[in-house]
Amino acid sequence: MAISYRMEIVEDKGGGGFxxxxxxxxxxxxxxxxxxxxxxxxxxxxxxxxxAALEEGIEINEPNSLEDSSGQIKMKNTAWY
Structure with missing residues (x-):
């Protein structure tokens, strides 16, 4: 579980939270x-x-290269639908 995957955070303007x-x-x-x-x-x-993917035999994608990532967390300021 130590594999690093890029996460994206979006503010939920309609419902509050993120x-x-x-x-x-x-x-x-x-x-x-x-x-x-x-x-x-x-x-x-x-x-x-x-x-769940391991249990169901679902292919687990390798993370996209993080070398191009700055390591910053950027939040999108949009409504979530």
């Missing part, structure tokens, strides 16, 4: 009332996604 998803893990999505909660929940969601 949505976090992993572009390399289809359906790997969660949320939280604060950024900190959302990131903590994302770690649990990633673990659960990978465990």
């Amino acid at each position: 949505v976090v998803f992993y572009p390399d893990l289809p359906g790997g999505i969660t949320c939280g009332q604060t950024v900190e909660d959302a990131v903590a929940n994302a770690a649990d969601a990633k673990r659960a996604w990978i465990e």
